[in-house]
Amino acid sequence: MLQVSIYRYNPETDSAPYMQEFQVDTQGRDIMVLDVLHMMKEQDNGLAYRRSCREGVCGSDGMNMNGKNGLACITPISEVVKGNKLVLRPLPGLPVIRDLVVDMGLFYQQYERIQPYLQNDEPAPAIERLQSPEDRDKLDGLYECILCACCSTSCPSFWWNPDKFVGPAGLLQSYRFLVDSRDTATRERLSELEDPFSVFRCRGIMNCVAVCPKGLNPTRAIGKIREMLLADST
Amino acid sequence: MSNMRSLSFDAIIIGGGGAGLRAALELAKSGKKTAVLSKVFPTRSHTVSAQGGITCAIASADPNDDWRWHMYDTVKGGDYIADQDAAEYMCSEGPKAVFELEHMGLPFSRFDNGRIYQRPFGGQSKDFGAGGQAARTCAAADRTGHALLHTLYQNNLKNNTTFLNEWYAVDLVKNANGDVVGCIAMDIETGEVVHVKSKATVLATGGSGRIYASTTNALINTGDGVGMALRAGFPMQDMEMWQFHPTGIYGAGTLVTEGCRGEGGYLVNKDGERFMERYAPNAKDLAGRDVVARSMVMEILEGRGCGENGDHVYLKLDHLGEEVLGKRLPGIVELSKTFAHVDPAKEPIPVVPTCHYMMGGVPTNVHGQAIMRGEDGKDQIVNGLFACGEVACVSVHGANRLGGNSLLDLVVFGRAAGMFIEGALNEGIDYLDASESDIETAMKRITRWNESESGETVPELKRELQAIMQNSFGVFREEENMQKGVKQLAELRGRIDNAYLPDKSNAFNTARVEALELDNLMEVAEATAIAALERKESRGAHSRYDYPDRDDVNWLKHSLYFPADKTIGKRDVNFAPKTVDTFEPKVRTY
Amino acid sequence: MVTNITNLGRSGLSDWLIQRVSAVILAAYTLFIVLYLLFNPDLDYLTWSGLFAQTWMRIFSLLAFISLAGHAWVGLWTVTTDYLKSTATRLTVQLLVILAIFAFLVWGIQILWGA
Numbered sequence: 001m002l003q004v005s006i007y008r009y010n011p012e013t014d015s016a017p018y019m020q021e022f023q024v025d026t027q028g029r030d031i032m033v034l035d036v037l038h039m040m041k042e043q044d045n046g047l048a049y050r051r052s053c054r055e056g057v058c059g060s061d062g063m064n065m066n067g068k069n070g071l072a073c074i075t076p077i078s079e080v081v082k083g084n085k086l087v088l089r090p091l092p093g094l095p096v097i098r099d100l101v102v103d104m105g106l107f108y109q110q111y112e113r114i115q116p117y118l119q120n121d122e123p124a125p126a127i128e129r130l131q132s133p134e135d136r137d138k139l140d141g142l143y144e145c146i147l148c149a150c151c152s153t154s155c156p157s158f159w160w161n162p163d164k165f166v167g168p169a170g171l172l173q174s175y176r177f178l179v180d181s182r183d184t185a186t187r188e189r190l191s192e193l194e195d196p197f198s199v200f201r202c203r204g205i206m207n208c209v210a211v212c213p214k215g216l217n218p219t220r221a222i223g224k225i226r227e228m229l230l231a232d233s234t
Numbered sequence: 235m236s237n238m239r240s241l242s243f244d245a246i247i248i249g250g251g252g253a254g255l256r257a258a259l260e261l262a263k264s265g266k267k268t269a270v271l272s273k274v275f276p277t278r279s280h281t282v283s284a285q286g287g288i289t290c291a292i293a294s295a296d297p298n299d300d301w302r303w304h305m306y307d308t309v310k311g312g313d314y315i316a317d318q319d320a321a322e323y324m325c326s327e328g329p330k331a332v333f334e335l336e337h338m339g340l341p342f343s344r345f346d347n348g349r350i351y352q353r354p355f356g357g358q359s360k361d362f363g364a365g366g367q368a369a370r371t372c373a374a375a376d377r378t379g380h381a382l383l384h385t386l387y388q389n390n391l392k393n394n395t396t397f398l399n400e401w402y403a404v405d406l407v408k409n410a411n412g413d414v415v416g417c418i419a420m421d422i423e424t425g426e427v428v429h430v431k432s433k434a435t436v437l438a439t440g441g442s443g444r445i446y447a448s449t450t451n452a453l454i455n456t457g458d459g460v461g462m463a464l465r466a467g468f469p470m471q472d473m474e475m476w477q478f479h480p481t482g483i484y485g486a487g488t489l490v491t492e493g494c495r496g497e498g499g500y501l502v503n504k505d506g507e508r509f510m511e512r513y514a515p516n517a518k519d520l521a522g523r524d525v526v527a528r529s530m531v532m533e534i535l536e537g538r539g540c541g542e543n544g545d546h547v548y549l550k551l552d553h554l555g556e557e558v559l560g561k562r563l564p565g566i567v568e569l570s571k572t573f574a575h576v577d578p579a580k581e582p583i584p585v586v587p588t589c590h591y592m593m594g595g596v597p598t599n600v601h602g603q604a605i606m607r608g609e610d611g612k613d614q615i616v617n618g619l620f621a622c623g624e625v626a627c628v629s630v631h632g633a634n635r636l637g638g639n640s641l642l643d644l645v646v647f648g649r650a651a652g653m654f655i656e657g658a659l660n661e662g663i664d665y666l667d668a669s670e671s672d673i674e675t676a677m678k679r680i681t682r683w684n685e686s687e688s689g690e691t692v693p694e695l696k697r698e699l700q701a702i703m704q705n706s707f708g709v710f711r712e713e714e715n716m717q718k719g720v721k722q723l724a725e726l727r728g729r730i731d732n733a734y735l736p737d738k739s740n741a742f743n744t745a746r747v748e749a750l751e752l753d754n755l756m757e758v759a760e761a762t763a764i765a766a767l768e769r770k771e772s773r774g775a776h777s778r779y780d781y782p783d784r785d786d787v788n789w790l791k792h793s794l795y796f797p798a799d800k801t802i803g804k805r806d807v808n809f810a811p812k813t814v815d816t817f818e819p820k821v822r823t824y
Numbered sequence: 825m826v827t828n829i830t831n832l833g834r835s836g837l838s839d840w841l842i843q844r845v846s847a848v849i850l851a852a853y854t855l856f857i858v859l860y861l862l863f864n865p866d867l868d869y870l871t872w873s874g875l876f877a878q879t880w881m882r883i884f885s886l887l888a889f890i891s892l893a894g895h896a897w898v899g900l901w902t903v904t905t906d907y908l909k910s911t912a913t914r915l916t917v918q919l920l921v922i923l924a925i926f927a928f929l930v931w932g933i934q935i936l937w938g939a
Contacts, residue, residue: 008864009704012739012740012743039937041693043689044733045692045736045745046736046743046745048743049744050278051453052274052278052279052280052452052453052454053280053282053283053452054453054488055283055486055489055569055573056572057377058274058278058280058282058283058452059277059278059282060274060278074572090878092467097423101742112391115392116391117339117389117392118339118388119386120337124333124337125503126332126333126344127292127349128332128336128337128349129336129337129351130347130348131275131348132346132348133344133346133348136344137342139341141377143381143384144377144380146282146380147275147277158904160906160907164826168914171441178341180339180341182339183339185529186882192825193836194835195825195826195827195834195835196834196839197905198826200836200839200840201836201902208464215531226837226840230837232622233837
């Protein structure tokens with residue numbers, strides 16, 4: 001029997017959040033944390049969490065498992081459970097709507113702020129725009145982001161300034177477009193980022209790198225943006 | 235009901251996957267008041283899981299490639315019940331739609347000359363089958379769906395599309411004339427139920443793979459669009475046609491792209507034999523998916539399956555080398571390690587045919603307009619209702635979809651629906667408003683759940699439904715077993731109609747959403763079962779032990795399932811493409 | 825671009841540069857002083873004040889003081905914007921920080937070049 005302690009809060013009935021204990025019979029199998037949640041939801045229909053693809057590509061079920069952010073669907077219990085105990089909490093730093101469901105509004109706002117779309121003011125050719133494999137390789141490790149928010153919600157700089165600091169996820173995407181050989185808005189993008197908060201509030205803590213379920217490296221991308229800003233202004 | 239809030243749009247698009255977002259983009263650009271209503275944040279839609287690519291004759295891998303060859307493959311792959319005017323439209327418009335995606339920023343992989351990378355996929359040929367294997371699937375590594383969905387979402391942000399994210403569409407609203415004039419929807423976060431009025435309602439709700447116990451589909455693929463359309467009385471087409479993907483990871487059901495075999499991987503049985511050489515001597519592992527899936531099941535049934543129980547086969551990739559795997563199939567390496575605990579660079583992946591795609595759905599024309607049968611027995615357009623993507627049956631996939639054609643279907647017909655609706659709105663659309671009682675009709679089922687006081691609960695009933703479908707309507711089908719399945723489903727429907735929702739709270743009540751989804755699963759399952767029982771032949775994905783041959787005399791037809799009396803009718807397949815000669819039905823071999 | 829709370833220079837890049845460059849200068853200065861102390865175990869007042877009587881050492885020290893001032897301002901400004909969400913409190917604290925830094929700097933110059 002796995003001991004699970006889970007954060008519960010229903011705004012209609014609870015004046016404050018609390019931790020609820022569950023016993024889950026995993027039958028000794030090494031299942032995913034999401035499977036554990038399904039079993040708990042059968043015990044308590046009212047338990048709320050997001051989930052969709054259950055294979056780590058949609059980014060719905062980011063949560064805090066035994067203190068570390070990750071995706072429940074690709075985290076086997078053997079990886080997080082210590083001493084037969086699993087503690088599940090919502091992603092830190094965002095308002096809780098109910099149980100493990102957080103309001104991701106601020107996170108999405110920061111994503112939208114970096115203009116996450118290709119900008120090219122030259123007329124499009126009749127076929128595709130050509131891009132060398134080398135230029136395309138520069139997008140690897142950037143475009144794969146699934147917007148699960150595991151990184152940004154583990155970042156102290158984002159906790160303190162979620163309205164001003166773009167956060168690791170948004171900056172990773174910002175660099176994805178800055179470095180795309182097809183994008184022509186580099187200068188405009190950079191000028192939007194040179195203030196003391198948007199990029200520079202990153203203090204290199206690297207929690208983002210430690211938790212990214214896709215193995216991406218936002219800190220590296222942020223460093224590259226800094227280099228571009230420096231090159232652009234000197 | 236009169237105190238219910240209402241929202242008004244020119245067009246409401248239900249579903250935020252590839253098709254919905256492509257349609258929305260077209261309408262947002264035109265300045266029409268459009269909203270995308272999605273039960274998940276759009277990039278969590280199932281399009282994100284598509285891996286291998288988008289098949290399209292952009293003449294990159296082969297400068298002489300021809301969309302007509304792609305069309306031929308598509309029609310043949312669909313075992314000749316794909317509508318040829320629709321396949322023609324998709325394959326000829328495809329390049330435009332793919333180039334648009336590239337211009338929007340989709341990070342396609344590249345050849346050395348800078349053009350889009352294309353890989354071979356199953357069922358692809360050059361020169362109408364005479365020129366050998368083609369490489370026609372445009373790919374962004376093995377994350378094409380992810381790249382495509384994010385690109386479309388990003389461009390919708392650019393064009394200021396309105397999003398109703400985490401809203402759940404409950405049912406369609408019809409006016410007194412039977413026109414669709416919007417829907418009832420619930421804001422999941424607050425539980426508020428709203429009447430969404432719209433001149434055009436687009437179903438882009440995707441597939442319904444969750445009717446099966448084992449599926450590659452996301453947990454959200456519950457056939458909401460099919461359910462809504464059926465409850466509104468509209469027919470469904472070719473619902474017996476379910477694609478079983480040859481390579482779902484054994485035990486987990488997660489998808490392993492056909493691109494693995496396109497890059498040179500192949501299937502082996504327990505003796506290490508590359509058995510597809512026996513079943514499809516020419517195309518081998520790149521035969522149509524239905525052919526490969528059946529061959530795998532034959533191997534397993536004849537005792538040549540792998541593992542302790544001999545119930546799966548192996549997909550061998552280790553000979554490709556770590557570099558190719560890392561560059562072309564990085565996502566597969568990740569998934570195999572997570573879900574099969576094997577490193578494909580060293581060991582083969584255990585795989586088994588797994589429910590993957592619904593070829594059937596809401597019958598539509600190439601403009602996405604939903605079609606029903608008029609009183610004169612002829613096709614009749616449903617005013618106000620559109621469908622595109624997996625929920626629609628245009629039909630380009632016929633009895634079996636080719637790999638890489640689903641993403642093309644999404645963007646081509648999402649775009650087509652958007653363009654058509656824009657034109658129609660410009661000309662003016664004026665339908666009668668829904669009355670109080672029309673709205674109440676659409677509110678019936680959510681009201682029932684909210685007022686339920688006791689009964690069986692949702693998870694148990696869902697499991698039972700999935701078991702019935704898995705046991706009676708799988709890769710191979712047979713009369714007696716299907717009869718049993720249909721009976722079990724009828725009984726199950728009675729129980730679902732009396733099921734109980736214990737949690738009646740409003741804030742982010744996922745239990746209520748799952749209850750509403752169960753109704754839809756039930757609709758899809760029953761339509762599938764009855765259509766499968768009725769089609770007495772084997773064609774494409776529909777394989778019957780008792781009718782092992784294709785019957786072109788009686789069944790070179792679409793099936794139409796009518797929900798009112800649960801009967802099956804037939805509808806003519808289109809054999810009249812506009813610019814090419816008809817592809818006459820031939821024996822289908824690979 | 826975030827413009828609602830801004831530092832003196834309004835540029836994150838210059839702040840960042842100031843912090844990095846000043847850190848290097850402070851590190852060099854610290855290293856120098858530590859080494860100097862190590863190599864002069866029997867240090868007396870005369871040798872010590874002799875060191876600071878040389879012009880290059882005064883320039884080096886002043887550079888270190890200015891670096892310290894810049895480094896402290898950027899760092900403490902960042903800390904106040906992280907933790908002090910009330911504008912009035914934040915401005916007051918920032919003002920005190922500026923005053924303190926200014927006072928220390930003037931005092932430092934006085935020690936170096938005075939008498």
